[in-house]
Structures are given as structure tokens and as C-alpha cells.
Amino acid sequence: MSKAERVDILIQALSDGEFHSGQSLGELMGVSRAAVWKYVKALTELGIQFESVPGKGYRVIGGIQLLDKKIIAESLSRNARQVFKDVFCFSEIDSTNQFLLDLSDSGKAAYSSVCVAERQTAGRGRRGRRWISPFAKNIYCSVLLRFNKPLVELEGLSLVVGLSILKALEEMSYSNIQLKWPNDLLHENKKLAGILLEVRGDLTDFCDVVIGFGINVNMALEDAREIDQAWTDLSSISSSSLDRNFLVASILNNLAVDIDEFEHRGFVSFQARWNEKDAYLSKEVVIVAGKDRLEGISKGVSETGALILQLGSEDRLFHGGEVSLRGVDATLD
Ligand code: BTN
Numbered sequence: 001m002s003k004a005e006r007v008d009i010l011i012q013a014l015s016d017g018e019f020h021s022g023q024s025l026g027e028l029m030g031v032s033r034a035a036v037w038k039y040v041k042a043l044t045e046l047g048i049q050f051e052s053v054p055g056k057g058y059r060v061i062g063g064i065q066l067l068d069k070k071i072i073a074e075s076l077s078r079n080a081r082q083v084f085k086d087v088f089c090f091s092e093i094d095s096t097n098q099f100l101l102d103l104s105d106s107g108k109a110a111y112s113s114v115c116v117a118e119r120q121t122a123g124r125g126r127r128g129r130r131w132i133s134p135f136a137k138n139i140y141c142s143v144l145l146r147f148n149k150p151l152v153e154l155e156g157l158s159l160v161v162g163l164s165i166l167k168a169l170e171e172m173s174y175s176n177i178q179l180k181w182p183n184d185l186l187h188e189n190k191k192l193a194g195i196l197l198e199v200r201g202d203l204t205d206f207c208d209v210v211i212g213f214g215i216n217v218n219m220a221l222e223d224a225r226e227i228d229q230a231w232t233d234l235s236s237i238s239s240s241s242l243d244r245n246f247l248v249a250s251i252l253n254n255l256a257v258d259i260d261e262f263e264h265r266g267f268v269s270f271q272a273r274w275n276e277k278d279a280y281l282s283k284e285v286v287i288v289a290g291k292d293r294l295e296g297i298s299k300g301v302s303e304t305g306a307l308i309l310q311l312g313s314e315d316r317l318f319h320g321g322e323v324s325l326r327g328v329d330a331t332l333d
Pocket residue numbers: 094095096097098120122123124125126127129131139140141142183184193194195196212213214215
């Protein structure tokens with residue numbers, strides 16, 4: 001048994017919040033009681049606080065609600081079950097996006113596949129940023145999809161994903177969530193979630209698209225120190241507790257419906273829905289393209305998902321890959 005497997009067994013055992021003796025944990029993990037202590041102590045590096053009581057053993061007060069592949073799979077709608085054939089669930093991985101890109105490269109992928117992880121050691125965001133991914137606090141999820149279309153026809157896909165996530169959150173009673181073009185979900189102008197699309201394949205004929213999304217659920221302040229923009233999390237928006245498994249499943253259920261619609265009708269059938277949730281509609285914004293800054297009024301998105309910017313008397317379209325948008329007085333990117 002590897003060290004990582006032992007850590008997984010330990011976390012799984014302690015997740016119920018009950019006391020477990022060093023002896024019983026040692027038996028489960030195949031190590032001595034003394035070694036159990038070292039493993040338990042190392043849990044603090046993952047942000048897991050434990051209690052150790054002589055004669056009783058170890059416990060994690062309140063337990064840890066873990067991601068569970070079985071719960072996710074069982075909570076999928078019939079439709080989503082047909083779309084998402086494989087769900088991979090890791091306690092630690094470099095990046096869920098990278099895992100699915102590698103799976104696509106291997107030629108052995110089932111379409112569509114899903115990957116979730118409790119922690120990412122090299123989680124990535126847009127524009128080469130790191131995506132802070134502490135253990136069991138948030139959602140880090142990626143989906144691998146194959147489209148038998150050239151990449152140019154997929155403009156708008158990441159906007160559709162934003163809508164699917166937003167709908168899932170609304171279904172779970174989170175309100176006042178808005179979208180920021182092209183890829184962010186905001187609550188009161190603070191970033192709640194981000195989406196990163198990465199592609200593989202011929203690109204002129206078919207493509208494999210990995211859609212990764214990170215949702216802040218319960219971000220601890222010490223973990224968030226490195227985040228260089230205004231952020232929020234679901235626990236700050238609502239005091240009701242959340243089982244991340246159900247949110248992941250609900251997003252996948254919405255994605256299954258929306259992606260089918262997108263494939264058949266294109267972005268045009270999402271345009272009005274997107275504009276209704278646009279945090280910057282009719283507001284002054286700055287578009288940053290390399291060293292250039294353009295100030296104008298945001299007029300929402302076009303039929304293909306491009307941003308429409310009013311510059312004086314002229315409207316100009318901007319496409320996702322090339323630019324980023326900011327509110328005139330915000331530091332959001
Ligand atoms: C952004 O910069 O706003 C996009 C963030 C995307 C983060 C998610 S977390 C799951 C998936 N795996 C990654 O490495 N990144 C995406």
C-alpha cells in the first residue's frame with residue numbers, strides 16, 4: 001500500500017467525526033500505532049484539525065464531508081448518466097483538467113468523463129494563474145467532451161457552462177449570482193467560480209474539450225491569501241450547509257441538458273439567458289488586450305457569445321481568447 005493510499009484510508013476513517021483508536025487505524029492502514037501518529041499529524045498540512053485523546057484515539061471534530069464518486073453517480077439524472085460515462089474521484093491530483101487532457105491523449109477516454117478532486121497541487125486558472133485548491137473545501141471539477149465540430153463553432157461553450165453552474169446554484173437556493181464575460185461567476189462583484197476550457201484534437205474537424213470549473217465553497221482565509229482579486233464563497237453567501245457531491249451532480253445534470261442544446265442549436269438559444277445574468281450589462285467596462293485598454297459600454301453578448309462593446313457610436317465584437325474585461329473601477333479580471 002502506498003503512502004497516499006494510507007492517507008486516503010485514514011481520512012476516510014476519520015471523516016465520520018467519531019473517535020478511532022491508534023490500534024484500529026494502524027490495522028486499517030497496515031502500519032504500527034507509532035506510524036499512525038505521524039500520519040495523523042501530517043493531516044494538519046491539509047488543513048484537517050484533529051483531536052487526540054488518550055484511551056480514545058483520534059477524531060476530527062465535526063467530521064469531514066468528502067467527495068464520493070458513488071453519491072455523485074447516483075445523483076445524476078437519467079439523461080446525465082447517459083452523457084457522463086465515467087466519474088473519477090481523487091483525494092489529490094495535480095489538476096483535474098490535466099488528468100482529462102492526458103486521458104484524451106491516451107486515446108482511452110470514455111466520452112464523456114468527469115474528474116473531481118479534493119485537492120489540486122497544480123490547479124490552474126486562466127492567463128497562467130494558479131487556482132488555489134485546498135483540501136475538501138471547494139469544488140474542483142473537469143469534464144471531457146468530444147465535439148464533432150471544428151473549434152470555431154464552439155465559441156460560446158464556456159458561457160453555456162457558466163449558465164449551467166449558475167442554474168444549479170439557483171436550484172440549490174443561492175441567489176444574486178451573476179456572470180462576468182467570458183468565464184466567471186460573481187456574487188456582489190466578487191468572484192465565486194471560474195471556468196477554464198482547454199482543447200485537444202484536430203480542431204478543424206473534431207475536438208476534445210476539457211471544461212474545468214472551480215467553485216469556492218468554504219475557502220479558509222489563510223488559503224485565500226494568494227488570491228489576487230476580490231473573491232467570495234458559498235458559505236459566505238448562505239448559512240445553509242452544502243454537500244458538494246449534490247452540487248457537482250446538479251451541475252452535471254444541467255450541463256447534460258445545456259450541452260445537448262448548444263450542440264444542436266448553438267449559442268443563440270442561450271444569448272438572452274446569458275444577458276439577463278450579465279453583471280456588466282450597460283455598464284462602463286475596460287477591455288484589456290495585451291497592452292491596449294479600451295473603455296466602452298458593455299452591451300452583453302452576441303449570438304455567438306462574443307462581447308459587444310459600444311465604443312462611441314460604433315459597436316465592436318470581442319472574442320474570448322484575446323481579451324479580458326474589467327469594470328472601470330474594479331480589479332477583477
Ligand atoms: C479561472 O481562472 O477563473 C479559471 C479557474 C478554473 C479552475 C478549475 S479547478 C478544476 C479545473 N482544474 C484546473 O486545474 N483548473 C480548473
